[in-house]
Amino acid sequence: MAHTCRWGILATGWISTKFVLDLLVDPTTRNVTDVKHQVVAVGSRSAESAAKFVDSVWTEAGVTEGKDQVKRYGSYDELFSDSNVDCIYVGSPHSHHYAHVHAALSAGKNVLCEKSLTVNAPQAAALIQLARDKSLFFMEAVWTRFQPYSYKVQEVIRSGVIGDVVAVQAELCADFTSQSDEHRLRNPYLAGGALLDLGPYPWTQLALLLLPPSKTSTDPLPVPKVAASVLKTSTGVDSSVVAALTFPQADGRLVHGTLTTAQDRQTAHTRCVFVQGTKGYLEVAFPTYRPRAFTYYAYDSVEQAGDPSAAPIKSETFEFEPRPADIWGFGWEADEVARCLRDGKKESERMPLRETLLMMQVFDEIRKQGEFVYPEELETLDFAQ
Numbered sequence: 001m002a003h004t005c006r007w008g009i010l011a012t013g014w015i016s017t018k019f020v021l022d023l024l025v026d027p028t029t030r031n032v033t034d035v036k037h038q039v040v041a042v043g044s045r046s047a048e049s050a051a052k053f054v055d056s057v058w059t060e061a062g063v064t065e066g067k068d069q070v071k072r073y074g075s076y077d078e079l080f081s082d083s084n085v086d087c088i089y090v091g092s093p094h095s096h097h098y099a100h101v102h103a104a105l106s107a108g109k110n111v112l113c114e115k116s117l118t119v120n121a122p123q124a125a126a127l128i129q130l131a132r133d134k135s136l137f138f139m140e141a142v143w144t145r146f147q148p149y150s151y152k153v154q155e156v157i158r159s160g161v162i163g164d165v166v167a168v169q170a171e172l173c174a175d176f177t178s179q180s181d182e183h184r185l186r187n188p189y190l191a192g193g194a195l196l197d198l199g200p201y202p203w204t205q206l207a208l209l210l211l212p213p214s215k216t217s218t219d220p221l222p223v224p225k226v227a228a229s230v231l232k233t234s235t236g237v238d239s240s241v242v243a244a245l246t247f248p249q250a251d252g253r254l255v256h257g258t259l260t261t262a263q264d265r266q267t268a269h270t271r272c273v274f275v276q277g278t279k280g281y282l283e284v285a286f287p288t289y290r291p292r293a294f295t296y297y298a299y300d301s302v303e304q305a306g307d308p309s310a311a312p313i314k315s316e317t318f319e320f321e322p323r324p325a326d327i328w329g330f331g332w333e334a335d336e337v338a339r340c341l342r343d344g345k346k347e348s349e350r351m352p353l354r355e356t357l358l359m360m361q362v363f364d365e366i367r368k369q370g371e372f373v374y375p376e377e378l379e380t381l382d383f384a385q
Helices: 014-023 047-061 076-081 097-106 121-133 148-158 200-210 331-342 353-369
Strands: 003-010 035-043 071-073 087-090 110-114 138-141 165-173 225-232 238-248 254-262 273-277 280-285 293-298 314-319
Touching: 003 014, 003 076, 003 331, 014 035, 014 047, 014 331, 035 047, 035 076, 035 331, 047 071, 071 076, 076 097, 087 097, 097 110, 097 121, 110 331, 121 138, 121 353, 138 331, 138 353, 148 200, 148 280, 148 293, 148 314, 165 200, 200 238, 200 254, 200 273, 200 353, 225 353, 238 353
Parallel strands: 003 035, 003 087, 035 071, 087 110, 110 138, 165 254
Antiparallel strands: 165 273, 225 238, 238 254, 273 280, 280 293, 293 314
């Protein structure tokens, strides 16, 4: 019998809407038969807001089953106290993640928290330690990690068809210049900026291809060397970031990964990731967070690959659209959480906590080099926000 994960939803914004819409889709539509999902509670700043969320999302999904049984709470403490909730999904702005996750873990709840997990690495480390101290499941919701694309691109790279990877370029830029200064991407008091909101996606592409195979471990990962340039908006948050990262490889080589993210321009829809190998290359089609396809081009030899007049002898394209049941793409990460809880795991081998911490350490260094800090109340380890 399929294991059911009972979800409590914290916050009722756009990202929570998309997540719950995927939870309401039958997992068998994506060939998943071992786990399923049930939303049992929603917490918001008012019971009216929680009720409006349930009515709106269930109507959009065209689902009535289970709707009347969903608890609508007007406080997060009530959500944390619900004994029927197996896992809390935190979908609040990342400026509030530290406080909300700390409260949920302190209440004894397993947590899946949206990216970026926190504002800085010390906050992430504190939450990871709290989860381990309380023996609770904890994971950052990097949904791209669990999409079919991510498994396939790793398989192709590890097959050696394009040789050894020597460089990776990953980008996600989106044009938010028409938004007001109060918009979450422009507001420093909501931890705005491209890096924390969009940056996790190009980072994920680099991590998939340049970090050691994912595993759970308390041993820290080496922090890549960082050389970054940061441009800022009139509100003081980052508008554009370009970072050259140097990743050590298991064979002793050093490989460059370039992370580009911005909120003042749009990534070209033809390519968002480029992987250069010694015997070929690979191009990933936009969007960076949910690639629709990738194509590799292979040469006969290293020498041929270095000849600008030579043509690839082989290419192959893998497509990932349309998505099953037209889900947004969050269903696969929810399935991972359900399996981890079923099996008694405290973190995901696919998205281990040490990789979450590593990303925050890299982002801290990028912000340091760009002389970019958030208001003190967002950077603090005092979670009383």
